[in-house]
Amino acid sequence: MIVTVASNRREVGKSTLAVNAVAIRALAGRSVCLIDIDPRKSSYEWSLKRQRSHIQPNIPACAIAGKYLKDTFHKVSSRYNDILIDTDWRDSMGSRTALEVADIAIVPIALGVESLTCLKQMTKRLKAARANNPGLWSIVVLVRAKGAPPAAEFEAIRRHVGNETAMALAETVIREDQSLQIAFDEGLAVFEDKQANPESIVEMYDLYARKEEKHHVALAFPTSKAPPKKRELRLVASA
Ligand SMILES: Nc1ncnc2c1ncn2[C@@H]1O[C@H](COP(=O)(O)OP(=O)(O)OP(=O)(O)O)[C@@H](O)[C@H]1O
């Protein structure tokens, strides 16, 4: 499974979602690789911290310029069960390639001003990627929530997602919480940090790992390359 985390906003939580996803897959016993194509290299740094502190499981990672992604990807893709690609915010050659090789795009959208505008802009990028990668499935994840998402904003996003092909809205909303930053800074996933806010741990776990619940997207992490049927993944938030 190739998962790319992409968003057109800075500091929205792309790297945070990427490292938590790769960690949960590694803890599930999958062989994983983290590829960071953001020049800021924050998720690569996260993996180095992990290595230096001998945190297990070790997560192989590399930082490369986006223009080399295609070559690197072809070299490593058959060696791992899961590859997580962390991108920068721009519509760069690298982030385009990252969407074109992915099975799933995780699209964090920060709640608040301009969330819908942001999602619409990302939708254009995702559609462009789907022209070359028709199997791409996108999961929109609302992040940095300070309380329950405002109903009107949530409804507008839900409606937009509902009208798009191969796009789903994750039921789990990730709250604004310092625990995520503290864990990240120590090379940990939030659920590996014993001091972390349990609510944030549950959210991350719900987002990525819990599969048994009805209607839960669990980021699908499907085993086949074919995108799941829209109906199975359409998530309807409780009113
Ligand atoms: N839900 C959250 N609550 C609180 N802090 C968060 C949350 N998500 C991310 N952060 C913090 O916000 C900062 C930016 O997060 P992150 O690096 O994951 O975003 P990004 O979109 O990858 O940023 P960049 O555009 O720099 O690559 C980091 O300090 C991170 O720890």
Ligand SMILES: [Mg+2]
């Ligand atoms: Mg980042």
